Amino acid sequence: MPRSREALEALPGVGRKTANVVLNVAFGEPTMAVDTHIFRVSNRTGLAPGRNPLEVETKLMKRVPPAYLVDAHHWLILHGRYVCKARQPLCTQCGVAAWCDSAPRLGR
Numbered sequence: 314m315p316r317s318r319e320a321l322e323a324l325p326g327v328g329r330k331t332a333n334v335v336l337n338v339a340f341g342e343p344t345m346a347v348d349t350h351i352f353r354v355s356n357r358t359g360l361a362p363g364r365n366p367l368e369v370e371t372k373l374m375k376r377v378p379p380a381y382l383v384d385a386h387h388w389l390i391l392h393g394r395y396v397c398k399a400r401q402p403l404c405t406q407c408g409v410a411a412w413c414d415s416a417p418r419l420g421r
């Protein structure tokens with residue numbers, strides 16, 4: 314399997330997000346594969362607001378401290394999948410509500 318972004322993205326059906334997943338999971342690179350969960354959480358919380366995945370990715374790469382970059386995308390995905398859900402975010406059970414831009418607006 315290629316280890317560079319360019320080589321990965323040259324493969325059929327492989328875009329930036331998939332290349333980021335491979336670089337992160339297979340090779341331990343500090344990449345941020347912005348999927349629907351990360352995109353939503355980043356915008357809702359104000360952590361890294363953006364109009365498209367690349368904008369969110371770029372901001373997350375600047376915002377997340379280097380020591381956490383390898384694992385951050387897993388944590389954000391899990392948070393979006395199980396707590397900050399698309400339709401019914403569980404704000405009353407959320408461990409980061411105090412730092413979330415949307416918690417007061419959602420009234421939870």
Ligand code: SF4
Binds near residue numbers: 408
């Ligand atoms: S407080 Fe609510 S909107 Fe904010 S991150 Fe937590 S679950 Fe998501």
